[in-house]
Amino acid sequence: MTTFSATAKRRAALFLGAATLATSAGLGAAAPASAAASDCNGYQLCLFTDANYGGTLIRWNYLPAGGTLPSDHDSVSSIVNNSGSNICFYEHPGYGGLKFTVGPWQKWATVPDWINDKISSLTPC
Structure with missing residues (x-):
């Protein structure tokens, strides 16, 4: 029988919830765990649960207006911002709290330790 750690369960719940939110808003969908930075095309914003663009991916096909990630948040470890x-x-x-800015067309294979697995909300700025 396979058992999953609390962190793995939380990450799965976050990205399943985010996928539901994104899909219902017409924003995008979660990709399989084999996702990579190259899967983030055009003007998409992509968040990954693991460093080096690994783990589960949630992407927006256009920039979100901003908002709070689902209640099981704090799982983002790498980011691709393919927007201007x-x-x-x-x-x-x-x-609220610490703020981390990702510039236009930037890719962060590993976000800084002080914000890793702590991101709860986002907005264009």
Whole structure:
């Protein structure tokens, strides 16, 4: 029988919830665990649960207006911003706490340790 750690369960719940949110808003969908940075095309914004663009991927086909990630958040470890806008990521829901900015067309294979697995909300900035 396979057992999963609490972190693995939380990450799965986050990205299943985000996929549901994204799909219902027409934004995109979760990709399989074999996703890579090259799967983030055009003007998409992509978040990955693991460093080096690994793990589960959630992508937006156009920039989100901003908002709080689903309640089981704090799982983002790498980011691809294929847009012409800065995206600000925040430690807490509602744009609070630490702020990490990813510039236009930037890719972060590993976000800094101080924000890794702590991102709860985001907005163009």
